[in-house]
Amino acid sequence: MINRIKIAFTANPLITVLGILLLIRLLSLAIYPLMDTTEARYGEMARLMAETGNWLTPLFNYDVPFWGKPPLHTWMSAAGIEVFGVTEFAVRFPHWCAAVFVIALTAYLAKTLRLSVVKVAIVLTSTVVFYVSAGAVMTDMALTVGMTLAMVGFYLCWQGSKKWGYLGFAGLAIGLLAKGPVILVLMGLSVGLWLIWGFGLIKPWKELVKRVPLVSGLLLMLLLSLPWYLMAEQATPGFLEYFILGEHWLRFVDSGWQGDLYGSAHDEPRGTIWLFFAVAALPWTLFIPRALWRLWRKGIGFDLQTKFFLCWMVSPMILFTFAGNVLPAYVLPGVPAVALLLVYAWKGESIPLFKTLALTISMLLLLTAIVLGLGPSKDKSDRWLLEQRTQTIPTYYWDKLDFSSRFYSQGKAQLLQNKDEYRQSMTSPHYLVIEIKQLRLTNDFSMCQLQAERKRKALLLCGRS
Structure with missing residues (x-):
């Protein structure tokens, strides 16, 4: 088997390029730390799930349920922790596997359409947003698994395969468990627009009923996804109202939504998503106009x-x-179609600068990971600061406890919010992490010794020995 793989890589340079792309991304998973806020937040939620054994409701903190997203991405990272321990590689590796699955699905559709499987895989893998997300602790790759399976399943079902139709509805269930009802809207827009554009206003709907197992497929989708929603509402009443109304309506129509329980909503100018797509899908967005022509x-x-x-x-x-x-990652569910479109446009021909662009993306990401691991991440993650302490001595944070501090202390770091709590902590040795700007404004911590500092925070050793 190993000899066959070696022969394949030697005989086809494109397979070598694809192998390099995937290997570099895999190796990069452990190089740089989880950075605040997104990756560290979801990584800490996975750590909490693995530690508490609560696989039903993701936790924002030990006593705070997370209602913002369904649990699939947390299940993935928590499973990684169960296998590999509490490390960056553990929480990222399942998302890399999900990316490989998306590549395999897209490649399978390419094969049925008689397109170059390897070229489609390379374009998809080397698209910036896909390459970054292939190993990022976020919800988007799990959603893209569901969307890709749903779209591939629908297309092959339209061509006559009922089995793939059911797999498509399973993809919708994955999307519902990854990010919620948004998968139904994305799928509905894609398929609805295609049917109207390709067949007219009336004809396609009769064909849709004939070709796609709508009733039994929807029942399968609900069977796979609805039980979790009902159990989650039973476990923490109020979840469905917040998630359906808040996350899927109020957050959408009101960028300054005040009901957000877990942070603040982003406020970008309307239409920014198109700019995000142009940048996030580089370098291949540069070729889309020519491909369409x-x-x-x-x-x-x-x-x-x-x-x-x-x-x-x-x-x-x-x-x-x-x-x-x-956010830029919101364009990710549509990226597999970019790869299919470009390879279809250059069917039987070579895309200009094909291998060079693909390998450049992978090398740039590896370089970025190395640079982040060596320096800039020190201001975005508490890993480096917490590595400077003796593990047996308690660690406290003054005023604010970031997600990376929770993850890298494995939930043991505690928060001090006032001077009374600080004075009580001084009875025994402990570490204190504090913002440098706060440290400079007061002499209250003059009895502590500076152990390490970075651009924004300092690690002090305090208390009586």
Whole structure:
């Protein structure tokens, strides 16, 4: 088996390129720390799940349930912790595996369409947002697994495979457990636009009923996803109201939504999602206009496959065009369609600078990971600061406890919020982490010794020995 793999890599340089891309991303998972706030927050939630054994409701803190997202991404990272321990690699590795699964699904669709499987895989893997997310502790890759399975399942079911139709509904269930009802909107936009654009206003809906097992498929979707929603509401009443109304309506229409329990909503100008797509899908967004021109010129118009790829690709941007609360990773569910579109446009031909661009992305990410691990991450993560302490001595934080501090202290760091609590802590040796700007404003900590500092925080050794 190993010899066959070696022969394949030697015989096909493109397979070598794909192998390098995936290997570099895999090796980078352990190089840099979890940084506040997103990765450290979701990493800490996974650590809490593994520690407490509460696999039903993700926890924001030991006594605070997290209602902001369903648990699939937390299950993934918590499973990694159960296998590898509390490390960066452990919480990131399951998301890398999810990315590989998305690549495999997209490649399978490419194979059925007689496109170059390896080229599709390379374009998808080397797209900036996909490459970064392939190993980032976030919700987006889990959602992309669901979206990709749903879209591939639908397309192959439309071509006559009922088995893939059911797999598509399983993909919707994955999306519901990864990020919620947004998967239904994304899928509905993609498929609905394609049916109308490709077949007209009336004809496709009759065909949809004939070709797709709608009733039994929807029942399968609910069977796989609804039990968790009902159990989560029973375990922490109020979850469904907050998640459905707050996260999926108020957050969408009000970028300054005051009901957010876990932070503050982003406030970007409307339409920013399109700019995010142009940057996040680099370097391949540069080739999309030329690809569309090639496809239009070939048939004096777009065929059904091109329309399918386009509807899939733009569905996240259409959904979030009028939303202010957006992030670059929101375009990720449409990125597999970018790879399919470009390879379809250059079917049988070489995309300009193909291997060079792909390998450049991987090298840049590796360099970025190394740089983050050596320096800049010290101001975005508490790993380096907490590594300077003796593990047996208690650690306190003054005024604020970041997610990375919880993760890297494995939940043992405690918060001091006033001087009375600080005076009580002085009866025994302990470490105190404090913002440097606060340290400079008072002499209350003059009895402590400076152990380490970075740009924003200092580690002090305090208390009586």
